[in-house]
Amino acid sequence: MDVYTTKCVTMFCFFAAFFAQGICHLDKESHRNKGFNSHMAKGHHLQCGNESYISSESACCNGKITKGLSQLVADCCGTKAYNSLNEICCDGSLFTRSSAHVQCCGEVMYLPTRSCCFDKKLTERKENHDCCGAESFDKTTHICCSNSLSVKPIKESCTNLTVPPRPLSSSPTCTSFQIPEEKSETxxxxxxxxxxxxxxxxxxxxxxxxxxxxxxxxxxxxxxxxxxxxxxxxxxxxxxxxxxxxxxxxLSARTRLGEHCCGGQTYDPRTHICCNGHSHDMMNGNFCCGSNVYDPHNKSMKCCSGHLYKDLGEYAECCGNRLLNNTSQICCSSSTTAIIYHTKSNHHCCGHYYYNASLWNCCAENLKPTPNHDSFHPEYRLKQLTDLIPTICNETVLFGKVESVALGKRDRQVMLKVINDFKDSWHYEYLDHCKTPALENGMTYLWKNTTNGYKPISTPVEHISDIHMFYTVCHQHKCQKG
Structure with missing residues (x-):
């Protein structure tokens, strides 16, 4: 069994397999990492009217900035940004959704199963009836003539028979963002x-x-x-x-024997550390966070996706490259995006979306409307590796790369390739499909041993240096304790 135990062990192994074939294609990993870095690790500075704002923290609607809701998950209702999962905008008026299925009829919100909307006017819809314009009709005895939107007995005929058009939903059904198609050529x-x-x-x-x-x-x-x-x-x-x-x-500096290059300078790796071309004294820390250096044992510092935060309060957690230091906020994250929301009762994370549990059901980071008594809500969410240290150092863990996934009746069967040992390099784990976060093939996660097998607990680990940092810090932590 490949585990990290309470012994002070620093040796660990990594391996990779490479193969060549006669197909010239773009690297899929480069697309994934590009998306991950752009959404998870960065907030874009944009212009809104005469002001600038960060898209991961605020949204711009018709020249006005709404703070506290990311542009990545916001829609506009006039000059106000809103979360369309839990709210709906009807002709410039914002309402809290009473159901995931509600739609707009002019300036009011309504349920298509209970009312008919035509020309921004509502009429009552009887049970098991359909709508023909503003009129409700029994589809077992009557038909709707679309050319005149009139109801006639089913025995009569009318031209251009068709199913009456459905009212347009105010919720967006597609997005303008698409990943470029990957081309290949033999x-x-x-x-x-x-x-x-x-x-x-x-x-x-x-x-x-x-x-x-x-x-x-x-x-x-x-x-x-x-x-x-x-x-x-x-x-x-x-x-x-x-x-x-x-x-x-x-470079601009000339080397001496035993010195290495770091950006435009030279340095001695026995006393200094090079972080993105910047040399730092190891007395200030022995791990890089972007271009800065820090000590992971120092609780007043935290590295979030290459951004170093100092002078932290009692509570601090990474959310992408941002710092969540307020218990009234929550971080919802998927493998590509991390977004901070203000906490609300009966709301949960589904990937990087924050949803009202009375309106939606989340299964493996996929939202579905109208929950029932068997609705599932995620049991936990993945955290960044730095947020798990040092608490996780006392647990039995492994780094596993997802090789393949199969779906059972209620579970997800994951084939893992353990990347820090040669002896027992494969694991086959069973996860509750709806209650555990979605995982991506080819991505590496930190897995914790539980009574029901291993479960993923970290967001994707992209660099071997992160794994090295984890083992080194945990080793130092355990040796200091005893």
Whole structure:
């Protein structure tokens, strides 16, 4: 069994498998990570009238800013932003939904099962009747003539018979955001070479450097970590992603023996740490958070998706790149998006949406209207890895990559590939389908051992450095305790 136990153990193993095939395609992981970074880790600064705002914290409607509701989940009702899951806008008037099925009839809200709406006027709809304009009719004995919106006995005929048009819902049914279609093309490896989705004519000595090609015959060219450098001096070398010319960094600073390059400077990795090109003294911390350095044991600091927060209060939790430090707020997150909401009674998270449990039912991060007595609500939500430390250090956990998922009657069967051990590298777990968060194939999560097997507890872990940080901090925490 692959577990992290109470012993002070720092050695752990990672492995990866690579394979090549004759299909030139774009990397699906690059699309996923791009979306994850843009929504989970960043808030976009936008302009609203004469003011600027952050889309992850506020929304803009007709030149007016509504704070506390992200643009990612907001619709506009005049100049007011609102959550269309729990509210509805009718001709500029905002109402709290009494049902997930309510629609607008002019300036009022109504249920299509109880009323007929025509020309912004409501009439009563009898039970088991349909609507024909403003008139309610028994579809077993009568028909609706769409050309005149008149009701006639079923034995009579009328032209252009059709089902009467349904009133338009005020809720959006689609979004303008679409992921570009991934194209693939087959090719003959003897004639062409595929470099990051681009095809080139190839010779036996043609090599890829990112999405470009080069050969050993090309002078003054050097490939360094997927970047093709042109017009470099002869005898240049690539070491650790840095171009060295005549044994010096191709930077503004000159190296001494044993020093490494960090941005435009050099540093000694025995005393300093390099974070995105910025050198820091290890006395201030030994882990990077974006371009800053911090100590995960310092409770006054927290790293949220590359953003470092200091001078924290008693309660602090990451929500994407933002900090949730108020118990009156809640973070709802999916694998791509994290959004902060003000807490409300009988409301729950369904992925990154916040819904009224009397209107909706959530199953595996999919919303469905009109809950019944068997409605499911998520038992818990995934948290960022940094929020789980150090409490989780005392638990039995593993890092598992989701390889495949199958659906049973009420459960979800997940095949895991354990990435930090070679001995028992596969796990097969059964999760309650509706009550546990949705998981993505190919993504790695932290899993906690429970009486019913392992369950996922973290948002996707994207970097091996995060796993290293987890084991190192937990090791230090356990050794300090005893």
């Amino acid at each position: 090719y003959n490896p003897k004639e062409k070479i595929c470099c990051s989705g681009r095809l080139y004519k190839a010779s036996t000595l043609t090599m890829c450097c990112g999405d470009r090609i080069y050969t050993p015959f090309d002078e003054n060219v050097l490939c360094c970590n997927g970047t093709l450098h042109l017009n470099v001096p002869k005898q240049s070398e690539c070491v650790g992603g840095v171009v060295y010319t005549n044994n010096t960094c191709d």
